[in-house]
Amino acid sequence: MPGKIIVTGASGAMGAAAVRALASQGKPVMMACRNLEKATRVRDEILASQRGADLEIRHLDLSSMDSVRAFAAGLEGERISALFNNAGVISRRYELTQDGLEHTFAVNYFGPVLLTRLLLSQMEPCAHLVNMVSLTCRFARLSVESLQPAPGDFSQLGTYACAKLALVHFSLELARRRSDLLLNLADPGIVNSNMISMGRWFDPLADVLFRPLCKTPEQGVRPALAALSSDTRLQYYIGKRTLALPGRYDDPILELRLWEETDRILFGEKN
Numbered sequence: 001m002p003g004k005i006i007v008t009g010a011s012g013a014m015g016a017a018a019v020r021a022l023a024s025q026g027k028p029v030m031m032a033c034r035n036l037e038k039a040t041r042v043r044d045e046i047l048a049s050q051r052g053a054d055l056e057i058r059h060l061d062l063s064s065m066d067s068v069r070a071f072a073a074g075l076e077g078e079r080i081s082a083l084f085n086n087a088g089v090i091s092r093r094y095e096l097t098q099d100g101l102e103h104t105f106a107v108n109y110f111g112p113v114l115l116t117r118l119l120l121s122q123m124e125p126c127a128h129l130v131n132m133v134s135l136t137c138r139f140a141r142l143s144v145e146s147l148q149p150a151p152g153d154f155s156q157l158g159t160y161a162c163a164k165l166a167l168v169h170f171s172l173e174l175a176r177r178r179s180d181l182l183l184n185l186a187d188p189g190i191v192n193s194n195m196i197s198m199g200r201w202f203d204p205l206a207d208v209l210f211r212p213l214c215k216t217p218e219q220g221v222r223p224a225l226a227a228l229s230s231d232t233r234l235q236y237y238i239g240k241r242t243l244a245l246p247g248r249y250d251d252p253i254l255e256l257r258l259w260e261e262t263d264r265i266l267f268g269e270k271n
């Protein structure tokens with residue numbers, strides 16, 4: 001029996017498209033979702049056309065580190081062949097989670113980092129790890145202090161871009177520590193999903209003028225699916241291309257400092 005492929009945010013646009021594609025390849029998938037009703041609807045819809053697909057739903061709220069820990073504890077003893085850190089959010093306003101973390105950073109960075117760290121020991125040799133990032137990363141500037149932004153530092157896209165950039169740097173540091181993992185990054189481009197609604201006055205206009213130009217979720221998730229079936233490491237999957245990670249992201253000193261600060265925040269220690 002092959003190990004499970006875990007897809008976070010499997011109830012969302014690209015998450016569901018990923019699960020559908022993986023199920024069609026006969027792969028066993030664990031759908032890690034915060035909204036179980038929505039996840040069940042997605043699973044039932046896939047099962048209607050792919051009877052017998054091996055799809056399991058488990059609860060995971062990446063904004064709560066207790067939920068991440070509970071999810072990981074529930075997987076004890078399971079073999080994991082791949083983890084697709086797909087879930088993400090663009091928070092509309094500055095808000096702290098129950099852990100005292102800024103919400104965008106909790107969901108896009110701290111949650112996926114903690115999840116990955118807790119599951120590492122159960123990942124099969126040469127397991128795939130794919131982190132969903134964003135082209136907004138290239139406009140972000142990150143320091144250790146950015147991990148816990150103050151209210152005045154917050155902006156919808158700016159904070160999101162920083163959190164995704166932090167995930168890129170985490171990936172680079174993890175790749176240094178775990179050379180056996182097939183760890184790659186996937187950038188979907190701009191995709192027609194809930195994510196691109198900003199909760200602003202111009203949304204209806206964007207729905208008419210902008211959405212039709214965006215990729216479909218099926219197109220957007222293709223780079224991630226390619227990464228999930230490749231034997232590459234630290235490649236940047238975007239569109240139909242596979243690129244070496246751009247040199248601007250290569251900053252081992254920053255990466256070590258981010259790793260240590262993240263450890264302090266998540267585990268109360270330096271590793």
Ligand SMILES: NC(=O)c1ccc[n+]([C@@H]2O[C@H](COP(=O)([O-])OP(=O)(O)OC[C@H]3O[C@@H](n4cnc5c(N)ncnc54)[C@H](OP(=O)(O)O)[C@@H]3O)[C@@H](O)[C@H]2O)c1
Pocket residue numbers: 008009010011012013014015033034035038060061062063064085086087088089107132133134135187188189190191192193194195196217
């Ligand atoms: N759309 C784009 O243009 C674009 C561009 C670049 C990168 N991305 C990235 O692609 C990934 C997928 O986005 P999408 O476009 O498919 O958006 P989406 O349809 O909004 O899906 C986002 C998924 O993340 C889940 N999620 C949000 N907060 C969560 C939490 N606290 N705990 C667990 N899951 C949570 C959502 O759960 P619910 O179903 O419960 O809401 C949903 O399943 C994200 O990482 C996003 O940042 C998207």
